Amino acid sequence: MIETFKKSRKCEKYPSQRQAHQASLVSIAIVGYPNAGKSTLFSALSGSMAHSANYPGTTVDISEARFSIGERNFIIYDLPGMVSTLPQSEDERVCRDFLFQSNPDIVLQILNAGSLSKDLYLTLELMEYGYSPLLVINKADISEATGIMINKELLEKRFGLPVFVVNAVNHETLLELKNHLAEYDLTRFRRSPTPRLFVNYGILSDYMNEAEEIIRRSGVDGGFARLKAIELLRTIAEDGEKNVVRGKVKREIKEMANAARLETLIEMVWRRCKREMNAPPVALVAEARHALIRGILSGVVKTQEGGQVGAKESEKPLEMGTGEEISEPERIAKTTASTKFLSFQESLDRIALHPVLGIALFFLVMWVTFQVTFAVGFPLSDLVSQGFNFVGEMIKGWIVGMPMLASLLADGIFGGVGAVLSFAPLILVLFFAISLLEDSGYLARGVILMDGALRRFGLSGRSFVPMFLAFGCNVPGVLAARTIPNTRERIFTILALPFMSCSARLPVYLLLIAGFFDRRIAGTILFLIYLLGIISALLLSSILKTSVRRGRDTLVALELPNYQVPRLRGSLLSSWRQARHYFMKAGTIIFAISVLMWALFAFPTQKDFSLNGRAVAVEVDGFDNGLTESGSADSPFSGRNLSEESKISKSYGGRLGKALEPIFAPLGFDYRIVMALISAGFAKEIFISTLATIYSTESENNEKLLRELSRNSGLTALSALALIVFILLYMPCLPTAVTMYKELKSPIWFGVGVVSYFLIAYGFALSVILVGGLLGLK
Amino acid sequence: MISQGRVGRFRRKRQKGRQVDEISSQNERLDESELIFPLSHASVGRTYIVVSYDGDDAFAERLAELGFVRGARVKPCQKVFGGMKVVINGATFGLSRSVLNHIIVTRD
Numbered sequence: 001m002i003e004t005f006k007k008s009r010k011c012e013k014y015p016s017q018r019q020a021h022q023a024s025l026v027s028i029a030i031v032g033y034p035n036a037g038k039s040t041l042f043s044a045l046s047g048s049m050a051h052s053a054n055y056p057g058t059t060v061d062i063s064e065a066r067f068s069i070g071e072r073n074f075i076i077y078d079l080p081g082m083v084s085t086l087p088q089s090e091d092e093r094v095c096r097d098f099l100f101q102s103n104p105d106i107v108l109q110i111l112n113a114g115s116l117s118k119d120l121y122l123t124l125e126l127m128e129y130g131y132s133p134l135l136v137i138n139k140a141d142i143s144e145a146t147g148i149m150i151n152k153e154l155l156e157k158r159f160g161l162p163v164f165v166v167n168a169v170n171h172e173t174l175l176e177l178k179n180h181l182a183e184y185d186l187t188r189f190r191r192s193p194t195p196r197l198f199v200n201y202g203i204l205s206d207y208m209n210e211a212e213e214i215i216r217r218s219g220v221d222g223g224f225a226r227l228k229a230i231e232l233l234r235t236i237a238e239d240g241e242k243n244v245v246r247g248k249v250k251r252e253i254k255e256m257a258n259a260a261r262l263e264t265l266i267e268m269v270w271r272r273c274k275r276e277m278n279a280p281p282v283a284l285v286a287e288a289r290h291a292l293i294r295g296i297l298s299g300v301v302k303t304q305e306g307g308q309v310g311a312k313e314s315e316k317p318l319e320m321g322t323g324e325e326i327s328e329p330e331r332i333a334k335t336t337a338s339t340k341f342l343s344f345q346e347s348l349d350r351i352a353l354h355p356v357l358g359i360a361l362f363f364l365v366m367w368v369t370f371q372v373t374f375a376v377g378f379p380l381s382d383l384v385s386q387g388f389n390f391v392g393e394m395i396k397g398w399i400v401g402m403p404m405l406a407s408l409l410a411d412g413i414f415g416g417v418g419a420v421l422s423f424a425p426l427i428l429v430l431f432f433a434i435s436l437l438e439d440s441g442y443l444a445r446g447v448i449l450m451d452g453a454l455r456r457f458g459l460s461g462r463s464f465v466p467m468f469l470a471f472g473c474n475v476p477g478v479l480a481a482r483t484i485p486n487t488r489e490r491i492f493t494i495l496a497l498p499f500m501s502c503s504a505r506l507p508v509y510l511l512l513i514a515g516f517f518d519r520r521i522a523g524t525i526l527f528l529i530y531l532l533g534i535i536s537a538l539l540l541s542s543i544l545k546t547s548v549r550r551g552r553d554t555l556v557a558l559e560l561p562n563y564q565v566p567r568l569r570g571s572l573l574s575s576w577r578q579a580r581h582y583f584m585k586a587g588t589i590i591f592a593i594s595v596l597m598w599a600l601f602a603f604p605t606q607k608d609f610s611l612n613g614r615a616v617a618v619e620v621d622g623f624d625n626g627l628t629e630s631g632s633a634d635s636p637f638s639g640r641n642l643s644e645e646s647k648i649s650k651s652y653g654g655r656l657g658k659a660l661e662p663i664f665a666p667l668g669f670d671y672r673i674v675m676a677l678i679s680a681g682f683a684k685e686i687f688i689s690t691l692a693t694i695y696s697t698e699s700e701n702n703e704k705l706l707r708e709l710s711r712n713s714g715l716t717a718l719s720a721l722a723l724i725v726f727i728l729l730y731m732p733c734l735p736t737a738v739t740m741y742k743e744l745k746s747p748i749w750f751g752v753g754v755v756s757y758f759l760i761a762y763g764f765a766l767s768v769i770l771v772g773g774l775l776g777l778k
Numbered sequence: 779m780i781s782q783g784r785v786g787r788f789r790r791k792r793q794k795g796r797q798v799d800e801i802s803s804q805n806e807r808l809d810e811s812e813l814i815f816p817l818s819h820a821s822v823g824r825t826y827i828v829v830s831y832d833g834d835d836a837f838a839e840r841l842a843e844l845g846f847v848r849g850a851r852v853k854p855c856q857k858v859f860g861g862m863k864v865v866i867n868g869a870t871f872g873l874s875r876s877v878l879n880h881i882i883v884t885r886d
Contacts, residue, residue: 084843088836115869118845148868234839279848280835286842290850346855353872355859448872452860461860461874556874557844560863 034081388418458545668719
């Protein structure tokens with residue numbers, strides 16, 4: 001069973017881990033670099049499938065599963081990927097905090113056989129902080145194909161840790177690991193208060209020792225004095241005039257016993273590193289660790305060309321066989337199987353990363369993804385929607401004599417839940433497609449390709465996948481923006497996301513296009529609407545980029561995994577997991593809002609609600625606006641329709657619509673459209689159902705609704721186009737708005753966003769009316 | 779009313795941003811005829827040695843953690859729209875242009 005629980009910085013908020021200790025379960029935390037194969041190993045060990053990688057587009061959830069080997073019961077946690085224990089993004093922070101605060105019995109680190117020297121960096125850090133990670137070298141098959149041979153015994157001897165070489169997708173290779181876990185001596189490998197390994201930090205050594213001592217004595221380190229000492233080196237900075245900025249240092253150390261001395265130490269060592277080594281201290285920490293890794297790996301890893309990874313040789317990159325100048329050894333090596341494998345990968349990259357072909361291919365892949373998503377997802381969505389309508393009608397039939405309750409259940413609750421769940425197939429298919437792309441290794445290439453283009457607009461390549469996800473639904477898009485380490489770019493991305501035309505808006509466009517435009521130009525209009533969304537997103541981020549102070553750019557340095565055939569089962573479960581994340585976040589809110597919306601348009605109730613209200617309502621509540629026209633004998637407005645419309649117009653929602661009508665008059669929207677726009681603010685798809693309610697048609701009966709709209713709404717083709725533009729841009733739906741507010745963590749930015757959306761939407765819609773008027777269009 | 783401290787921080791950040799821009803544009807002007815140059819100007823297929831980092835400390839930290847330490851050998855494999863594909867210590871990375879401009883290398 002996989003359970004997902006929310007991230008938290010506080011140990012006390014990890015109840016599952018506490019329960020594990022109470023239930024005498026052995027806890028295992030799987031850690032490793034992104035895309036190392038953590039989720040695959042998690043699934044293989046536990047028998048469950050999960051997916052967790054922190055390339056953009058994935059969540060920062062921690063999955064857990066329970067399993068048994070022999071008589072021992074385990075609880076296993078699948079953490080997001082992390083490069084080091086000094087986090088630079090929210091997901092890395094989640095991972096580190098979980099690991100350090102929950103203190104699992106076994107830390108199982110998964111390493112990529114092809115890039116051991118990089119992955120061992122985390123091993124060194126963990127050992128420095130007292131952990132004894134169990135090392136699992138994954139993708140052994142790929143490393144063999146690329147000609148890399150690993151001396152497992154030598155590595156075990158040098159680290160003093162058990163090492164397993166596995167292929168996580170092949171369960172037979174995991175037998176040895178499973179047997180080991182069953183007999184694992186837990187006391188031997190629990191975290192020790194003293195480091196398991198010492199690194200020579202050169203000019204930083206004196207600082208490390210003294211700072212660590214001060215921090216330990218102050219008792220604020222939580223058992224991680226060395227980590228705190230290193231972290232403190234990141235708090236000092238230099239401004240544009242080479243002045244040292246110590247504000248953050250003071251805040252961090254104010255509770256420590258010998259704060260003044262520590263502050264002096266930090267500044268001294270920082271100045272010395274800059275002066276003598278021309279590098280920030282933490283970079284020197286990394287260099288010292290990499291130097292040790294080179295020593296450890298000497299003789300452990302051998303390449304097929306006879307090269308050794310270790311000492312000076314370790315810096316020699318694997319020959320990839322690219323470029324014009326090919327040496328003789330490379331030519332010979334090309335004949336081997338390993339070179340064939342690499343050549344194949346290279347060939348794929350030559351196309352996928354080509355400046356022209358690559359971009360064209362990328363857009364083609366995205367287009368196909370959307371086509372498949374909509375072709376497969378929409379029929380399924382229709383089925384779900386019809387199912388909910390059917391149940392709603394049945395409820396209305398069952399509850400006779402209590403129209404209010406029947407309306408609440410059928411229209412409010414079932415209508416609202418149905419509105420959310422009808423999008424489930426679309427969202428699942430989209431997530432499945434994205435998961436396949438990610439698993440294949442292509443998505444990381446897409447991020448790099450898009451970086452150059454998006455950077456001009458104040459965004460980065462990492463912004464791309466959240467924006468892409470937002471085409472399916474804005475909520476997961478906003479959540480995926482967590483993987484952008486740079487706050488400024490994350491804010492810009494989140495603010496730009498609502499302009500991406502989510503799948504909920506599509507039925508609205510389709511309805512209006514079908515009602516007011518020729519079928520032959522419908523596709524072009526739809527394409528232009530999507531394009532306008534993208535242009536508006538880039539426009540907003542460009543405005544923000546020029547008007548907001550400049551910060552540092554996001555470091556886009558992504559490891560490009562080898563291409564592989566995606567695993568269908570893994571992608572299916574991954575898409576389910578992500579979709580569930582959306583339903584948990586958005587579904588609950590929409591459920592509540594649906595009831596609220598129902599109340600907004602159902603109250604205040606009219607005295608004649610359950611009586612022969614229709615005729616009475618026309619008399620009593622008849623309103624001036626358009627009544628004379630619509631109430632005429634020729635009008636399609638029957639007495640029944642007029643009464644429903646009247647009731648809605650007298651509701652709180654209707655009154656609000658009427659009050660706002662003058663603002664929208666230049667755009668050609670009457671109060672009924674305004675009411676529908678207000679309701680669509682809660683969820684875009686509700687626009688149709690509100691109009692259907694106003695015009696008293698069944699929401700699934702689009703033909704009748706279209707007839708009503710074209711005859712009685714006062715909309716022309718031009719104002720319908722303006723309406724489409726306005727719906728695209730005017731505001732995010734409520735679940736997105738709530739998610740944005742939480743993720744932005746700033747009421748000011750959220751306010752800036754909401755105001756901008758309305759102004760941009762109004763501006764574009766008015767431009768459509770004005771330009772169309774100038775061109776003589778109606 | 780905005781406090782003096784906030785204005786100061788704003789100015790410092792803006793200056794820092796300008797400084798990073800200057801470094802970036804200076805690096806753009808360097809090419810392979812120089813002794814040292816940014817990785818963005820390196821040729822595909824050749825091997826280079828990382829000499830230093832420019833720009834933000836956080837850049838340097840993360841690059842060093844990923845293995846782009848001074849003295850490490852890096853081999854550009856392919857120019858990409860807006861960046862480059864490089865191999866270092868057996869790992870393949872896609873680096874954006876802004877990153878490439880901040881890694882200073884010399885020919886091996």
